[in-house]
Amino acid sequence: MTILVTGATGTVGRHVVDTLLQAGQRVRALTRNPAAAGLPEGVEVVAGDLADPATLNAAFDGVTGVHLINFSGDDYTPLQSGKEIVELAVQSGVRRVTVLGGRADGPLEQALAASDLEWTLLNPVEFMSNTLKWWAETIRAEGVIREPFGGRLSAMIHEADIAAVAATVLVEGGHGGKTYTLTGPEAMTTTEKVRILGAAVGKEIGFVELSEEQARAKWRGEGMGDELVEFLIDALGNTPELGYTVVSTVREITGRAPRTFAQWAAENADAFR
Template sequence: MKILVTGATGTVGSQVVTELLARGASVRALTRDPAKADLPPEVEVVRGDLTDPATLTGVFDGVSGVHLITFGGEYFAPLTTGPEIVALAERAGVRRVTVLSGGGPTPLQDAVQASTGLDWTVVMPVEFMGNAAEWAPGVRDADQVREPFTDRLSAMVHERDIGAVAAVALTEDGHGGQSFLLTGPEVLTLRDKVDAIAAARGRAVELVELTEAEAVAEWRANGLPEDTVEFLIHVYGDTPVEGRTVSGVVEKITGRPGRTFAQWAREHAEEFRARGQGVS
């Protein structure tokens, strides 16, 4: 079988590609710039832009399943081309579709779920473990993580597990018409995460608590748009129960426990080490 993966060079899309290849599927990757796509050589890379359906002619031909993202353009703006994308997929005979949900309805997700010809599965991850990579510069340069709301809890999920669940839904029957809330296997404090990074890099990391005002000032100084700043204050200051409760879905769907944050930290330890830092 051949599966089309949109957003194939992104944080989750690249993991969907990896997991599909591991399951023996052929993969076609959609990207705006094939020349910049760093993907395995066995992946068929095609040019296309989900914000412009005119560029998608033929990209759905010959595929049995499609992994779709719901955003495109600047600052992850929701795609407004859902009906056109769904129509192209249906005409090409696509059978299975997974949708990477950002936590709420979007025009594309609505169009997929309204389809009568697609066997769809919505994949809804909570906080990505990869978000912790944003701390890497501060850890490398000052041995610090600077964050507000340090008592917040998170059941954050490994990106590889998101890809694994999507790959199962795209290659096996029995998952159509379902929405999967994906979490990691444990609930973590911010201190837990910082300690895991310190252990992985072999050097202590200080957790510095910012006030809400200090955090907002830093985020704005780093160029975050205002709606993103407001979103971060909301989810960090009052994390929804779904984001801090283990769902168990990864193990149920894949047949193995979800990856831990300590594992993620070991995989990315070098990103948090200062130049010349050895492992003690």
């Protein structure tokens, strides 16, 4: 069967593509810019935009499984075209759908719930790859991390493990109507993460714990708006229990243990040097 991967050039999508290829599946990748996709040989790359269902007919033609994301564009705006996407999937003969989500259910999730498709919602907690986004430049330049809430716990997950769950569900089936929270194998504090990353990079990385007001001033100075600043203060200072409670979903679905942050750090150490 052919499986369509949307968000195929993203953090998780690239791993979904790779994992499906390794499993011997035919993969079609959706991207807004095929010329810049840089996807592996053997992947059929098609142009389209989830926010514009009129561009998706060729992408859905002949596919039996689809990996969807529930946002559109680089600003992660919630997808509003869910009803049209689900209608197209049904008309095209799609049987199984996975959705990379995490927010409250939107139009896509609601349309899937009302359909006869075999859908599965995947809600990962914090990505390990967020470490690259937030810390890599500072560590390379200064060797120091300045953040609030050094004792904050997070059960971070490796993006490849999210992809492994999605690929397994799409290929094997049997998870219709399920919503899964996905975590890594351990909950760790911010300071523990700094220590593990330093060991992988081969140098000690300093940690300066900021007060909430110091963090607000730092982030505003970096160009963040007030809404994002307050979101970060709340998300980091009041991480919900779901975000630091380890669950066994990755092992139960894929048959192997999820990757540790130490493994992720070793794989990505060069980006912090």
